[in-house]
Amino acid sequence: MVSGDRPRAPxxxxxxxxxxxxxATLAAGGALxxxxxxxxxSPAATTATTPLAPAQSARDLTLLAAALELERRTVAAYxxxxxxxxxxxxxxxxxxxxxxxxHTGELISLIKAEGGHARPKANSYAxxxxxxxxxxxxxxxxxxxxxIRHYLSMIxxxxxxxxxxxxxxxxxxxxxxxxxxxxxxxxPAIAAALVS
Amino acid sequence: xxxxxxxxxxxxxxxxxPLAAAVAxxxxxxxxxxxDRPAAASDGARLARVLDVEQLMLxxxxxxxxxxxxxxxxxxxxxxxxxxxxxxxxxxxxAVAAHGAAAPPPPGSPAQANRRLARxxxxxxxxxxxxxxxxxNLLLATERVTVGVYYEALIDLTQPATIALAAQxxxxxxxxxSILLETLALTATPPPxxxxxxxxxxxxxxxxxxx
Numbered sequence: 001m002v003s004g005d006r007p008r009a010p011x012x013x014x015x016x017x018x019x020x021x022x023x024a025t026l027a028a029g030g031a032l033x034x035x036x037x038x039x040x041x042s043p044a045a046t047t048a049t050t051p052l053a054p055a056q057s058a059r060d061l062t063l064l065a066a067a068l069e070l071e072r073r074t075v076a077a078y079x080x081x082x083x084x085x086x087x088x089x090x091x092x093x094x095x096x097x098x099x100x101x102x103h104t105g106e107l108i109s110l111i112k113a114e115g116g117h118a119r120p121k122a123n124s125y126a127x128x129x130x131x132x133x134x135x136x137x138x139x140x141x142x143x144x145x146x147x148i149r150h151y152l153s154m155i156x157x158x159x160x161x162x163x164x165x166x167x168x169x170x171x172x173x174x175x176x177x178x179x180x181x182x183x184x185x186x187x188p189a190i191a192a193a194l195v196s
Numbered sequence: 197x198x199x200x201x202x203x204x205x206x207x208x209x210x211x212x213x214p215l216a217a218a219v220a221x222x223x224x225x226x227x228x229x230x231x232d233r234p235a236a237a238s239d240g241a242r243l244a245r246v247l248d249v250e251q252l253m254l255x256x257x258x259x260x261x262x263x264x265x266x267x268x269x270x271x272x273x274x275x276x277x278x279x280x281x282x283x284x285x286x287x288x289x290x291a292v293a294a295h296g297a298a299a300p301p302p303p304g305s306p307a308q309a310n311r312r313l314a315r316x317x318x319x320x321x322x323x324x325x326x327x328x329x330x331x332x333n334l335l336l337a338t339e340r341v342t343v344g345v346y347y348e349a350l351i352d353l354t355q356p357a358t359i360a361l362a363a364q365x366x367x368x369x370x371x372x373x374s375i376l377l378e379t380l381a382l383t384a385t386p387p388p389x390x391x392x393x394x395x396x397x398x399x400x401x402x403x404x405x406x407x
Contacts, residue, residue, distance in 0.1 A: 088391035095395050102401035148367065155363045156356030164350040165404075168363045172343065172370035172403035179374050180394045189375060190276065193283035195367040 052114070056159035061116040063154045064163060068107040068118060070150055071170075074143040075100050076125040081136035089133065089184055093140065096177050103170045110163045137185055144178040147171075148195060239358045240295025242349055246362065247288040249345045251302035252312050253369075254281040256338050259306060259322050265331040270379055274335070277372050284365055291361060316341045317406075329383050336376040343369050343405025370403045 052060070078097040082090050108118040127143075130136040151171040158164045175195050183189050257278040261271060285302075292299050303309035306322045313321060313334075318341055320334035346366030353359045374397035381388055381396040388396075 088389070091391050092394050096398060099398070099401035106402060152360060152364055152367075155350070156358075156360035158359075161351040164359060164363075165347055166402075168347060168350040168366055169402040169404045171363055172367045173398070173401055175367035175370050176374045176398040176403065179371050180397045183394055183397070190280065190371050193280040193368065194287070194364050195371065196364070 052159050057114050057116075060114050060158050060160050060163055061111060063157060064107055064111050064114070064116070064167075065119060067150060067154065067167065068104060068111065070147060071100060071104045071107060072121055073125040073127055074147060075104060077127040077139055077143045080127060081130050081140055084130055084136040085133050089137065092180065092184065096140075096180075099173060099177070103173070106166055106170060110160075110166045113162060114160055137181065141178065141181045141185070144174055144181060147174045148178060152196065238295065238297065239353050239355050240292055240297030242352050243288060243292045243295060243358060243362075244297045244300055246345050246349050246365075247285065247292055248300040248312075249316070249342050250281065250284050250288055250365075251300070252309060252316075253338050253342050254278065254285050255303045255309050256313070256322065256335060257281055259309065260325070260331045260335055263322075263325065263331065265325045265328050267328055270328055270332065273375065273379060274332075277335075277375060280368065280372070284368065287361070287365070291358065295358075313338065329380065332376055332380050332383070336373065336380065337406075339369055339373050339376060340406040343373065343403060344407040345405070347404045348407060366403075366405075369405075373403070374398060 075097065078093055078100060082093045082097065085093055111118045128139055130139045148171060151167055151174070155164055155167050155171065158167060179189050182191070257274070260266065261275060261278055266274065289299050303312060310321045310323065316338075318334070318337045320330060320337060322334070325331045325334060343366055346362050346369065349362045350359060350366070353362055377399065378393050378397045381393045
């Protein structure tokens with residue numbers, strides 16, 4: 001039996017350390033994303049042993065690239081918001097940031113596994129504004145919800161079984177992030193029987 | 197062919213991420229367990245396998261919540277999870293029927309449920325719960341198996357709509373894991389700080405369950 005939940009120790013770092021960590025983790029000196037934008041038609045889903053057609057790989061790479069950009073925006077939001085939070089909420093947010101960074105790494109791995117190259121991280125990301133702890137938490141909740149909706153909308157279109165499994169495990173983790181952030185603000189932990 | 201063997205072949209073809217390669221390196225015992233499962237020839241059959249585990253999960257919630265081991269506060273906190281699991285079962289039964297597949301029967305007794313738990317390598321049995329920690333740990337272990345079945349389903353399913361449904365249900369069961377982990381954290385002596393309870397609800401960057 002394989003134990004599938006992999007623990008990663010949360011890192012407690014200063015704001016400068018956060019920014020350094022983000023830069024170091026996301027630095028990608030590789031080439032721009034391989035061609036494949038605009039692939040048309042519904043992908044025929046494959047089993048683990050069926051090689052992907054070029055059009056399927058191209059579509060997967062487009063989908064994974066979009067997910068990576070959204071995760072990077074979320075990381076940027078955490079980096080910007082953590083200094084606005086109190087000690088305890090900051091401690092929780094740093095744990096979630098560490099996991100979001102792992103998500104970007106996982107997506108980069110999935111892109112590479114499908115024969116693509118992850119686009120280098122941008123110098124800045126549009127994340128909206130937060131002036132205090134309340135708005136910071138609202139912003140972070142918004143990003144986690146955005147990730148959940150994005151993954152739910154794209155996972156069925158992924159042709160690669162490994163990418164579907166990887167994205168599913170990221171989605172499940174982001175659902176937990178959204179849950180604990182709801183608890184921080186006193187909202188019901190679970191909003192409905194099915195995540196959406 | 198077992199999921200592990202498929203992944204190993206894919207690993208050899210250089211198609212896997214490090215994550216999936218780690219899955220492929222699972223102990224040989226996983227192969228023996230997988231070989232006993234009926235072949236999932238269609239999305240309907242695959243969904244029926246998931247339904248089988250969700251029905252077991254629902255049954256275990258029912259038994260634990262009706263039993264004497266949980267505190268009143270724990271019972272109140274976990275009761276909604278049973279309702280959500282009932283919804284999961286209903287959704288899956290509809291999906292299985294829509295695919296023309298047969299729904300497996302749910303457990304009919306604690307003994308049947310215990311046998312199914314044993315088959316899934318879940319530690320703990322319904323009639324061997326000594327205290328609230330045992331009860332919550334049993335629920336958590338079963339939820340992790342459920343998440344693991346969804347993880348496998350994401351690999352094996354073929355239709356976009358069923359893949360999306362499996363992902364949605366997997367994420368929902370991951371939320372249940374969070375609640376159970378927090379409930380477990382609250383049983384510690386002395387009680388942890390609130391922030392540490394919340395942190396226990398999202399311990400891992402990747403949630404794949406147990407297989």
